[in-house]
Amino acid sequence: MRPDRRRPGAAGRRPGRRRPDRRDPAVHVIATAGHVDHGKSTLVRALTGMEPDRLSEEQRRGMTIDLGYAWTTLPGGDTVAFVDVPGHQRFVTTMLAGVGPVPAVLFVVASDEGWNVQSTEHLDALDALQVSRGVLALTRADLGDVELAEAEARDHLAGTALADMEAVGVSAVTGAGVDDLRFALDRLVTRLPARVDGRVRLWVDRVFSVRGAGTVVTGTLTAGTITVGDELQVHPSGARVRVRGIESLKRTVDRVHGVARVALNLRGVSAEALHRGDALAAPGGWADVDVLDVRLSRAARPPTELVFHLGSAAVPAHVRPLGEDTARLTLARPLPTAIGERGVLRDPGAQQVVAAATVLDPMPPPLTRRGAARRRADELAGVGPVPDASGEVARRGAVRREDLVRAGVRMSGAPPGAVAVAGWLIDDGRWQQWRERLGPAADAWAAAHPMLPALPRRTAVDALALPDPALLEPLVGQTDLVLDASGVARPGQRASLPEALERALAQVLVRLAADPFAAPEAPDLAAVGLDDRALAVAVRQCRLVELAPGVLLRPEALDEAVRRLTGLPQPFAMTDARQVLRTTRRVAVPLLEHLDRSGRTVRVDSRLRRVAES
Structure with a gap:
């Protein structure tokens, strides 16, 4: 292939011509991947006039060690920003941090050296991340056979998401093909979205301090909008920070939209508290998870200890197979992730990408019983990578x-087949099941506990396995039951005593009818089997009145007390009251206090009281 050869069907464009479907030039971000010796950084310098290797050691050794950044304006007016990633096998983790958030790639292969091991690992990672848009740059076209190098590369690219990307032969030394590569990149970015709406999440790939400004982080913003003054949450630490300033491609801006390379000046956090692999997001917008169920791209039993790469993060993960192509990942630290995202599982010891991992469930249930993994695999079999509210x-x-x-999961209102209650979305079948089970549960409780027939709230929640006690009230509201402080019951349902306790209570009432102020002592009540629960039922039924703990009289005794006290000279003292009531201080004191509270007697001073005028 000649240096200016383009893929069939690729149309050229005259320099400087604005594409008619965009009002403003867009900024796009792509990664440059390839082997350490294939001239990536040299090519980026030729395209942009900028030095992506910012470290002195990189420039001295001629090898990219850390992530580099450069950008240029394309013939169509759009800007392309390059994230130059290391090619050496020792820096694959850094390479993945650079390509993780990036939607397209400039894949570099040297015409004079051809494909190698690192090219394969880079391709495996890009394919795992489903990077499907790119340009193949065949560098050193002046030193090797471009057509042979392309044919070899196509053999490796076959079957991947990048199989059909356009190829361009180029020599950064002679300049041959550089303009053709610019046009190829221009065609590439026309297929990329100029702006991606969605939730803000910036994966941090670099952290440093600037004198007089403070903490600065850089990263690729993949979606959403960040504005100066915004409050962001650091994941996974949870710290809140304020955006003090924004730069994009060395330009100070008030706001930036995804996809873009971004530098944020942050207030409220030190540089030492942030690291590559952290993420910045809108508060409450993302949940940090350390257990997630995934679908693997390869139906093979992977090693149990791998590294999970997502965005710019690299986290050790324990892998528990569930089914042929599903597994549960337990991460060493939580990550903000969502259904449908793809990460890479890599074995650093074997220096290879093991599989792509598509997140199916970032909130999986625990696996506690025998056979739970197989049942979980069956549940996940029908789950796709696109979040579906009704299905979830x-x-x-x-x-x-x-x-x-x-x-x-995006939604507006309750999805079909779901009930929206108290901040929850509940499957209609599950809600109906709870309604049907609540009545029998209340009846069974009432039959077993006639003295306390209302099903207690906590017991009702546990019996139905409700995930939140707040769901009980709206659930009862859709039945013929009632809910009060005592619990759930049938309308008009009252406490009752078993036959033996009913006879014992009748004996006590007979004795009180004969001597209304001779309140029985606790041992006397216990002797006939009347415990606290039985006495509470009698009080609720208004067959007894409790003046103080353990002091119980018939309700009629209150009127009798007023009648007797009225016959005393007014005002009267406690001693006078005890004598006319023929009772003890144990009963007289709480009885008179009860009459005071009800307004039937009035205190005159600390010693005397009188019967209130009727």
Whole structure:
């Protein structure tokens, strides 16, 4: 292939011509990948006139060690920003941090050396991340056979998402093909979105301090908008920071939209508290998760200890296979992730990408019983990578609405087949099941506990396995039951005593009828089997009145007390009251206090009281 050869069907464009479907030039971000010796950085310098290797050691050794950045304006007026990633096998983790958030790639292969091991690993990572847009740059066209190098590269690219990307032969030394590569990149970015709406999440790939400005982070903003003054949350630490300033491609701006290379000057955090692999997001917009169920791109049993790469993060992960192509990842630290995202599982010891991992559930249930993994695999078999609100609610039975939103499920109102109650989305079948079970549960409780027939709230929540006690009230509201402080019951349902206790209570009432102020002592009540629960039932039925703990009289005794006290000279003292009532101080004191509270007697001073005028 000649240096200016383009893929069939690729149309050229005259320099400086604005594409008619865009009002403003857009900024696009692509990664440059390839082997350390294939001239990536040299090519980027030729395209941009900028030095992507910012470290002196990189320039001395001629090898990219850390992530580099450069940008240029393309013939169509758009700007392309390059994230130059290392090619050496020792820096694959850094390479993945650079390509993780980036939607397109400039893949570099040297015409004089051809494909190598690192090219394969870079391709495996890009394919795992489903990077499907790119340009193949065949460098050193002046030293090697471009057509042979392309044919070899196509063999390796076959079957991947980048199989059909355009190829351009180029020599950064002679300048041959550089303009053709610019036009190829221009055609590439026309297929990339100029702006991506969605939730803000910036994966941090560099942190440093600037004298007089403070903490600065850089990263690729993949979606959403960040504005000066915005409050952001650091994941996973949870710290809140304020955006003090924004730069994009060395230009100071008030706001920036994804996809873009961004530098944020932050207030409220030190540079030492942030690291590559952290993420900045709108507060509450993302949930940090350390256990997630994924679908693997390869139906093979992976090693149990791998590294999970997502965005710019690289986190050790324990892998528990569930089914042929599903697994549960337990991460060493939490990450903000969502349904449908793809990460890379890599074995650093074997220096190879093991599989792509597509997140199916960032809020999986625990696996506690025998056979739980197989059942979980069956549940996940029908789950796709695109979040579906109705499917998620049906599979979970009940889920907080905010949890689904943070997991990446978009919705407006309750999805079909779901009930929206108290901040929850509940599968209609599950809600109906709870309604049908609540009545029998209340009846069974009443039959077993006639003295306390109302099903206690906590017991009702546990009996139905409700995920939130706040769901009980709206649930009862859709039945013929009632809910009060005592619990759930049938309308008009009252406490009752078993036959033996009813006879014992009748004996006590007979004795009190004969001597109304001779309140029985606790041992006397216990002797006939009347415990606190039975006495509480008698009080609720208004068959007894409790003046103080353990002091119980018939309700009629109150009127009798007023009648007797009225016959005393007014005002009267406690001693006078005890004598006319023929009772003890144990009963007289709480009885008179009760009459005071009800307004039937009035205190004259600390010693005397009188019967209130009727």
